[in-house]
Structure formats: C-alpha cells, structure tokens
Amino acid sequence: MSIYIVGTLDTKGEEIGFARDVIESQGIDVHLVDVGVMGDPEIEPDTDAATVATAGGTDLESLRETGDRGAAVEAMGDGAAAIVTRAHEAGRLDGVLGLGGSGNTSMATAAMRALPVGVPKFMVSTVASGDTEPYVGHADIAMMYSVADIEGLNQLSRTVIANAALAVVGMISRDPDVETEEKPTIGITMFGVTTPSVQTAREWLEAQGYETIVFHATGTGGRAMESLVEEGVIDAVLDVTTTEWADELVGGVLSAGPERLEAAGNAGVPQVVSTGALDMVNFGPESSVPEEFADRHFHVHNPQVTLMRTTPEENVELGRIIAEKLNAATGPVTVALPLGGVSMLDAPGEEFHDPEADAALFDALREHLDDDVELIEMDANINDEEFALALAKRIDRYM
Known part of the structure; x- marks a missing residue:
C-alpha cells in the first residue's frame, strides 16, 4: 500500500x-x-x-x-x-x-x-x-x-x-466492508422543494431493483452527478430538479456551470428531465442579494437562503437553453412538464405560484424541443404522486 x-x-x-x-x-x-x-x-x-x-x-x-x-x-x-x-x-x-x-x-x-x-x-x-x-x-x-x-x-x-x-x-x-450489489444505477436530482417527488420516484425505482443516488441540486450536486455519468457509475438520469440552470442564467449562487445537462446526452445514457425548482434563483442572506434585483419577488427560505422568483422572460430563455441541451443528446430523452407547478412554492395558493411564468417556460420547451425528444404533460404539481410515478416509470421503460 x-x-x-x-x-x-x-x-x-x-x-x-x-x-x-x-x-x-x-x-x-x-x-x-x-x-x-x-x-x-x-x-x-x-x-x-x-x-x-x-x-x-x-x-x-x-x-x-x-x-x-x-x-x-x-x-x-x-x-x-x-x-x-x-x-x-x-x-x-x-x-x-x-x-x-x-x-x-x-x-x-x-x-x-x-x-x-x-x-x-x-x-x-x-x-x-x-x-x-x-x-x-x-x-x-x-x-x-x-x-x-x-x-x-x-x-x-x-x-x-x-x-x-x-x-x-x-x-x-481497513476494509469498510460496504455492501454492494450489481444493480443498474439511476442518478436523481433533488431540492427541498422537490423532495416529495423524488422520494416517491426513488422508492418506486428501488422496489423495481434499481440503485438510486440522489444529488442535491446546489451546483456541486449537479456537477457531481454529471461527473459520475462521465465515469460510467450512473446508468440513467432522472433529472427532476434542473434549478441550477436558473442560477446559471440569472446569477444565483448555486449554478452548476454552462455544461449542466450535457453529460448524460454525451454518454448516450437514458434521461428523463423535468423542470423542478426553475421558479427560483438562490442567494444567501437577504443582505447578499444584488441591488439590481431589489424590486423582485423574494421568499426567505431561512436566514442563510433567499429565493427569488424567476420571471416569464427568464423562463422563456430557460426553456430554450434546456431544449438546446437535450436536443443534442445521443441517447433517449423524455421531458416531463408539471402543468400544476414546478415546486412546492409554485403550487396554487403558494408564494411563487405564477401561471404566466410557468406557461412561458412550458411554451418555450414545446417550441424548441426536437420531435425525437419525447414530451409528457400532466395537469399536476411536480410533487404530486402521479407525476412522480410517471417520471419513474418512464425511466424504467428506457432501462
């Protein structure tokens, strides 16, 4: 040694x-x-x-x-x-x-x-x-x-x-004697506001015999997942939470960089992608938010995290970027749209509920996605059980 x-x-x-x-x-x-x-x-x-x-x-x-x-x-x-x-x-x-x-x-x-x-x-x-x-x-x-x-x-x-x-x-x-099994492995992205969806999908997939690895979409989480895809550790991606692109576009603190959403496509591994938490851009404490955003809509998640609602204009660009990334994929891709909201905060009656902003995102994806990218639309919030199970069953079908 x-x-x-x-x-x-x-x-x-x-x-x-x-x-x-x-x-x-x-x-x-x-x-x-x-x-x-x-x-x-x-x-x-x-x-x-x-x-x-x-x-x-x-x-x-x-x-x-x-x-x-x-x-x-x-x-x-x-x-x-x-x-x-x-x-x-x-x-x-x-x-x-x-x-x-x-x-x-x-x-x-x-x-x-x-x-x-x-x-x-x-x-x-x-x-x-x-x-x-x-x-x-x-x-x-x-x-x-x-x-x-x-x-x-x-x-x-x-x-x-x-x-x-x-x-x-x-x-x-010292041999840690970690129990390992040869199972197909699915990487899943999660945020606090998409946790119920990920938990439902993960439990269903594990019951079918898959191993799942969940990544917190905090910038480093997205990069870690994509790195493991490149290394061949991950066999498929259930990208529930693509929020890191909102931070990359608008200037939040949790960007995963401009290459986010490329690794799975380059490797040709199956991926099911949704729009989780694209309603928000992440900053630190309220005092850290750049002055240029002073008139925007905020939610104080905790003393260390301040969330800013994305605008319809930003969502148009997010839809275009995500479509461009997924159109370049060499493997099978499905995009799933939760028409009832992209996070807990985006559900009807919640603080970030904004049908106009969501519609801008969904319309941009419909417009820019190639015909060979499958599109699922459901009248449900991303955290609804039926939506989470649809995601899990679609990645299972690919596998």
Missing part, C-alpha cells in the same frame, strides 16, 4: 517529512510529490518538481523565471493531478495526503479532484475553516483545519499532522 503526499518541499519539507515518518511507522509506503517551484527541496522527493511541471505542460525554469505565482500554482496543480492519476491507474496509489496554506491546498486538492470517488483524499489546510468549495468541488475530499499555520513543528502541529496521517492510514488499511 502507498500513500502519496503532495506538497511544496521547498517550504514545507520538515512538516511533510514528519507526516511521512508517521505513515511509514505504520508499515505503509510513502511517495512524496514535490510541487514547490521557487527553491530547492528540503527533503528528497520521489517525484521532483521538474517532473511535475512537465506533466503540467510547462517546465520548472519557465515558472521560476516568470515569477507568476498564480500560473505556477495552476500548472503544478495540473501536473500533480496527472502524476497521481497515472499512479492510481497503475495500481501504485491507495490514498493522497496534503498539508499547507492556500497555495499548497490549491495544488494538492487539484490532484485529489482528479481521482475517482472512493480513493481516500485528506487535506490539512489553513483555509479549511472558510469557504472550501473551490478546493473540494464535487470530490470526496476530507479537509482538516490546521488551527495554527503549518510553519515548523510544535506540540500543536505535530498532533494535527499526526492525526491526519493516521486518518489516511486508517482509510486505506
């Missing part, structure tokens, strides 16, 4: 060397990957910085000459990702450990994000108590706050680093 440690050996050699010694004391091999650019390594690496730079599409001397820290961090992160990916594919890597500040964290987690879900990934970082989304993305990276800066060894840093090193050892040396 082997754990790769990714770090800047020109500045963190002492601390990384300590982590290596702790791991090796448990009978586990260690492979040191040096992503340091500006100086000579304080301890001997197994993969030196020049090799990492080459793997990142550049060379070490160029990075040193330019002195551009941002470019160096990006290039060395890319190189480390290539190094660990090759090692894992060759069966030489069982887990990855990183430790350092923001630069080290950026490079080490770039390497970690390149590895499949399930490969142990542990990052000790000075930035782990803040916004970790840029580092974790949609990967299963565990982050531990270093408490003090990782600069020299002392009673605090030794304890934190040793705990992290032993955590990775535990991850790779």
